[in-house]
Amino acid sequence: MRAPLLSLSFAALWLSVVALAVPSGAAGEPAAGAAVVAPVERFGALQLWYRQPAAEWTEALPVGNGRLGAMVFGGVAEETLQLNEETIWCGRPEALNRTAAGRQLPKIRELLFAEKFAEAETLVQNEVIGPQPQVGRSHQTLGELKLAFTLPAGAPTAYRRELDLDSAVAATEFSVGTVTFRREVFASAADQLLVVHLAASQPGQISFVAALERDDVTVEVLPDGTLGMTGQALADHRGDGVKFAGVLRVQPEGGTLTTAGNTLAVRGADSATLFFAVRSDYNATMPAVPLARSNVVAAQTDLAAVAGQPFAAIAARAQAEHHRLFRRASLSFGDDLNAALPTDERLRCVQAGAEDLGLLALHFQYGRYLLISSSRPGDLAANLQGIWNNLMYAPWSADYHININIQMNYWPAEVTNLAECHEPFFSLIENLAANGGRLAAREIYGARGAVAHYTTDAWLGASTDGRPLWAMWPMGFAWSTRHFWEHYLYTGDRDFLARRAYPVLRDASLFFLDWLVPEPHTGRLVSGPSASPENEFFGPDGAKHSVSMGNSMDQQIIWETFTHFLAATRALGIADETVAAVEAARAVLALPQIGADGRVMEWAQERPEVEPGHRHVSHLYGLHPGAHFTRSNAAANGSDFFAAARRTLEFRLAHGGGHTGWSRAWIVSMWARLGDAEKARADLQALLAKSTQPNLLDSHPPFQIDGNFGATAGIAEMLLQSHDNGIVELLPALPSQWKNGQVNGLRARGGFEVSMEWRSGTIERCEIVSLLGHSISVRLGDRLVRDLPTKVGQRLDAVKALGL
Numbered sequence: 001m002r003a004p005l006l007s008l009s010f011a012a013l014w015l016s017v018v019a020l021a022v023p024s025g026a027a028g029e030p031a032a033g034a035a036v037v038a039p040v041e042r043f044g045a046l047q048l049w050y051r052q053p054a055a056e057w058t059e060a061l062p063v064g065n066g067r068l069g070a071m072v073f074g075g076v077a078e079e080t081l082q083l084n085e086e087t088i089w090c091g092r093p094e095a096l097n098r099t100a101a102g103r104q105l106p107k108i109r110e111l112l113f114a115e116k117f118a119e120a121e122t123l124v125q126n127e128v129i130g131p132q133p134q135v136g137r138s139h140q141t142l143g144e145l146k147l148a149f150t151l152p153a154g155a156p157t158a159y160r161r162e163l164d165l166d167s168a169v170a171a172t173e174f175s176v177g178t179v180t181f182r183r184e185v186f187a188s189a190a191d192q193l194l195v196v197h198l199a200a201s202q203p204g205q206i207s208f209v210a211a212l213e214r215d216d217v218t219v220e221v222l223p224d225g226t227l228g229m230t231g232q233a234l235a236d237h238r239g240d241g242v243k244f245a246g247v248l249r250v251q252p253e254g255g256t257l258t259t260a261g262n263t264l265a266v267r268g269a270d271s272a273t274l275f276f277a278v279r280s281d282y283n284a285t286m287p288a289v290p291l292a293r294s295n296v297v298a299a300q301t302d303l304a305a306v307a308g309q310p311f312a313a314i315a316a317r318a319q320a321e322h323h324r325l326f327r328r329a330s331l332s333f334g335d336d337l338n339a340a341l342p343t344d345e346r347l348r349c350v351q352a353g354a355e356d357l358g359l360l361a362l363h364f365q366y367g368r369y370l371l372i373s374s375s376r377p378g379d380l381a382a383n384l385q386g387i388w389n390n391l392m393y394a395p396w397s398a399d400y401h402i403n404i405n406i407q408m409n410y411w412p413a414e415v416t417n418l419a420e421c422h423e424p425f426f427s428l429i430e431n432l433a434a435n436g437g438r439l440a441a442r443e444i445y446g447a448r449g450a451v452a453h454y455t456t457d458a459w460l461g462a463s464t465d466g467r468p469l470w471a472m473w474p475m476g477f478a479w480s481t482r483h484f485w486e487h488y489l490y491t492g493d494r495d496f497l498a499r500r501a502y503p504v505l506r507d508a509s510l511f512f513l514d515w516l517v518p519e520p521h522t523g524r525l526v527s528g529p530s531a532s533p534e535n536e537f538f539g540p541d542g543a544k545h546s547v548s549m550g551n552s553m554d555q556q557i558i559w560e561t562f563t564h565f566l567a568a569t570r571a572l573g574i575a576d577e578t579v580a581a582v583e584a585a586r587a588v589l590a591l592p593q594i595g596a597d598g599r600v601m602e603w604a605q606e607r608p609e610v611e612p613g614h615r616h617v618s619h620l621y622g623l624h625p626g627a628h629f630t631r632s633n634a635a636a637n638g639s640d641f642f643a644a645a646r647r648t649l650e651f652r653l654a655h656g657g658g659h660t661g662w663s664r665a666w667i668v669s670m671w672a673r674l675g676d677a678e679k680a681r682a683d684l685q686a687l688l689a690k691s692t693q694p695n696l697l698d699s700h701p702p703f704q705i706d707g708n709f710g711a712t713a714g715i716a717e718m719l720l721q722s723h724d725n726g727i728v729e730l731l732p733a734l735p736s737q738w739k740n741g742q743v744n745g746l747r748a749r750g751g752f753e754v755s756m757e758w759r760s761g762t763i764e765r766c767e768i769v770s771l772l773g774h775s776i777s778v779r780l781g782d783r784l785v786r787d788l789p790t791k792v793g794q795r796l797d798a799v800k801a802l803g804l
Contacts, residue, residue: 022542045336045358046536048343048363048696049162050074051419052712053172057082057390058525058693058703061163061170065187065318066424066634068194069387070145072185074161074172077149081185083142083195086387087282088381089242089458090235091137096439096463102446106129107721108529117545121468122545124529128444129471130463136235137457137688139383139398141390142246143214143229145196145276150207150267150434150669165369167363168322169315179205188318189376192302196274197311206516209260210250215392216690219262222247226303227264229295241251245295249303261591264709273311284380284613285431287459325372329415329745331364331715333357333738351689352532360684360715367712368416370705371409372720375421380458381428382409386705388697395702399457400428402476404616408662408706410483411625411669413712414490415720417745417753422487423632426500429457429480433507436462437477441511445474449510452477454533469546470534474515475527475554478508478561484624489749492772496573505565509582512558517665518586519550519604524590526550526604527558535614537607550604552592555616560626561782562586574613592619592641599648600629600641600697613656614664617670620645631675650740658683661691661698664711672717680718681735687711729779729800730756730766750774771804778802 053074054060060071060082071082104127111120118234159174170185180201187194210227212219217231227248233241248264250257255269266272279298306314336358338346346359374386384405385398400406404484406425413422440462445451451474453464461508465469484501487493516525528549539545562582569579587656595601602609602619622628623645634642648672658664664687671680691699691707698707718733720743728748742757742765751772757765763780770776770790777786783802 001639019736021057045332045339046161046165046362048165048362048366049160049340050342050344051159051161052696053159053161056694058697058699061161061695062370062373062386062388063163063168063170063185063187063699064370064373064387065189065192065194066372066379067387068186068187068192070185070194070372071390072163072170072172074170076159076172076174076783077151077497078154079147079149079172079183081147081194081392083145083194083246083276083278083546084387084389085142085244085246085278085280086139086374086383086411087242087280087284087458088142088233088244089137090140090233090240090392091133091457091459092235092240093288093435093459094133094461096443097133097465098128098463099443100446101128101444105445105529109517112529112547112549114779115540117539118541118543120529121545121547123368124468125473128464128529129468130465132465133461136393137383137397137399137459138235138391138393139389139458140233140241140392140394141214142244142278145216145248146194146213147209148209148211152179152205161229165365166323167319168326168369168373169319169518170294178202179206181219181491184315186315186318187373188314188321190317190321190569191306191314192277193306193314194276194278194552195311195314195403196276197271197315198269198273199271203270204255204268206252206255206272207267208272208285209263209265209272210248212246212248220257221262221264222296222456224300224301225249225257227262230296240283242280242294243290244278245299246276246278247299247303249275271311273314275303275306279676279784282431282458284427286435288435288595291603312772322372323665325418326365326368329368329743331361331719331741331743333361333741338513343696347688347692347694347696350685353522353689355685357738359688363688363692363696363708364712364715367412367708368418369714370708371418371421375409375424377420377423381406382702382705382709388705395700395704396455397457399455401455402452402480402576403454403470403473404666405662405704405706407479407483407625410709412484412709412716415716415747416712417747419487419491419747421476422483425480425483426487429477429484429504430500432460432462432477433504435460438507443509445515447511447514449512449514449635450477450504450507451511451515452480460468465545468529469531469536472529472547474511474532475530477504478512478557481505481561482564485568486749488568490747490751492751492774494571497568502565502568502572502574503671505561505568506578508561509565510578511579512561513581513585516558516589519590522590524588525585526590527554532553532602532618533616535602535616535618536602536610538610539607544610548603550555550590552600552602552604552617553621555590555592556619556621559586559589559591560622560628562589582660592622592643594641597647598644599651600644613652613659615657615660617652617657617663617666620648620670624666624673624717630673630724632727641676645670646676646787649674658686660700661707662704662710663701664691665698665707665714668711668714669717672714673721673723675733677718677733677735680714680733681737684711684714697771716746716770719743720746720748720754722750722752726750727777727779727784728752728754728768730754731758731780734758734761736761750776752776754798763799763804766797768798770794770796780804
């Protein structure tokens with residue numbers, strides 16, 4: 001028997017939600033929240049959809065081609081597309097804000113070892129951490145494309161606004177009288193354009209005026225009849241920042257196209273297509289030297305490439321390129337019985353306590369969609385907001401926080417079969433080393449290799465500023481290098497290992513060789529001065545402090561970096577003085593300890609936390625994203641770090657941890673690594689209920705995209721793991737509520753692609769495709785089969801191999 005459309009609990013919650021619907025607002029526009037019946041024939045499991053236009057930016061729907069994007073509001077009489085391009089940055093590259101700090105390190109370390117934290121932190125602030133940049137730096141909005149329509153008389157009916165993740169099209173559809181209007185927006189990666197298509201069910205019904213708007217720009221009709229916008233991303237109204245140009249071409253079918261001031265006007269067309277191109281003078285490999293070109297001409301060149309082509313061909317090309325990536329992986333928990341409800345209403349039901357597995361599967365794919373839309377080869381890395389930002393000065397500048405946030409952006413890249421989308425992050429780290437990281441290591445610390453701290457941005461600076469609490473942490477570059485090693489583990493690409501992974505691993509290792517010092521009592525090597533990101537402890541003086549020696553996260557990152565470097569040298573057949581030095585240093589590296597209460601210690605000594613429920617869980621780096629605290633390594637160093645990690649996480653959450661979106665997403669993966677399916681599911685539920693906007697974007701608050709990517713990675717981690725000593729584990733953290741489901745196209749380390757289906761919690765099908773021909777060990781629950789040989793392209797029936 002087919003289940004009812006809604007479970008009773010969900011139906012009751014839904015009825016209480018839709019009762020909040022309000023009447024229509026201004027003439028010609030359904031108010032936000034107005035319940036207008038939508039056509040049911042196009043409901044789909046991969047659509048976000050709504051009964052009303054977006055009233056706020058956090059209700060608008062994102063489209064993007066990796067570098068160029070828009071937030072689509074879905075208005076009726078007036079449509080707004082808030083525009084973004086990844087390189088629109090104000091500011092400029094600046095010289096190092098501190099040099100020769102290395103001369104102060106011996107004194108600072110002496111004070112820290114003596115637990116004179118206040119004196120040490122004063123020296124750190126005055127001698128190591130530099131002043132704030134002289135010019136403000138931030139990613140900026142590109143502006144807005146405004147479309148003012150002339151419509152038939154009457155109120156709109158049958159309104160529907162949607163984002164189809166499979167087609168990557170944001171669409172708005174409604175009727176006025178006997179005419180049905182449909183508007184589609186997508187960002188084409190194939191043609192590097194933002195495309196808007198306007199259609200009606202009757203001829204001659206498309207009439208509108210198009211305008212480009214942004215403060216401090218010049219908008220004018222160009223000689224070829226296009227609309228141009230030129231400007232510069234100014235910082236504090238000063239002449240610093242990227243110069244850019246956007247060009248809009250309108251192509252009507254029928255009707256007339258005229259200019260009206262600095263706008264384009266269409267009257268009586270059957271349909272119309274708008275093409276918008278943007279180019280800037282930003283130079284990704286060397287930001288201090290802008291590109292020498294005409295941005296207007298570069299944008300016009302993009303437009304010229306599609307001149308005369310029918311809309312259908314352009315749309316098909318864009319969709320094919322999107323499908324190439326998006327359709328590699330899928331996830332379902334059975335029929336999405338709630339798909340007939342608008343997404344915002346579904347979310348409100350979840351916030352009220354309902355469970356919605358279809359929404360969870362949609363959220364998984366939304367993360368993949370967002371990564372495809374904000375990070376493609378040749379583009380900049382996805383920033384704190386991906387590419388979507390409606391402000392001139394974004395929260396945290398929409399920069400690259402490399403003390404977890406940008407790393408989290410890329411956690412789903414390999415496992416959800418989007419390895420190409422990882423590429424911009426690799427380029428970011430390589431360019432960071434070349435433009436700032438090696439300079440900072442040499443000039444600030446007198447060290448070899450490369451270093452970066454808690455953040456960088458489009459200008460690729462590697463020095464640090466702010467309070468020691470977050471600024472005195474020289475681990476950001478090294479953490480980022482783990483992504484290079486992970487890419488190699490998934491792909492087996494030896495050329496990538498030699499040309500790209502090995503150099504950055506070597507840079508990070510060289511810095512640590514010069515950074516580490518012996519701890520006076522044990523003689524083991526420790527890092528410092530350094531903070532445990534953004535957290536504080538109470539010192540013996542009863543005061544709050546943040547900087548010390550040998551913090552657990554530092555030691556874990558250094559151990560991992562050394563380990564990855566040595567593994568890379570073995571794979572490449574490299575044996576030299578650096579390899580010998582790293583082997584010797586790793587052998588005497590201090591490692592984290594377990595405290596008297598059974599928790600992993602965050603600092604080298606047991607110290608009371610100022611904030612026991614802190615959002616960062618830095619000392620569990622070895623659990624996730626690292627792979628040191630695993631089931632196989634449970635008794636490393638004679639202590640059970642796997643069990644200690646559980647106690648640590650339980651304590652942190654019991655004291656209010658996980659209260660930001662990205663932190664909650666991180667915790668999902670940690671529970672998955674611990675094999676605790678129910679707690680992982682509970683935190684996913686909390687993420688949706690407490691930290692998700694109506695358009696399903698993550699809320700820190702405010703909006704930060706890392707929580708979206710972290711949630712997608714967390715769901716994948718619950719279904720498939722491959723970090724523990726080469727074992728591919730199937731359904732390692734499957735909650736009882738996910739009793740039926742199927743997932744296709746996930747990737748595992750070692751070069752495998754995994755698809756599986758389960759019913760009533762029991763796996764019924766699992767096909768593993770060997771991409772590299774390596775042997776494989778497979779675990780399902782207590783069953784483990786080791787070292788099954790494979791050939792390239794072989795399809796392994798894992799259910800049969802496990803004897804099920």
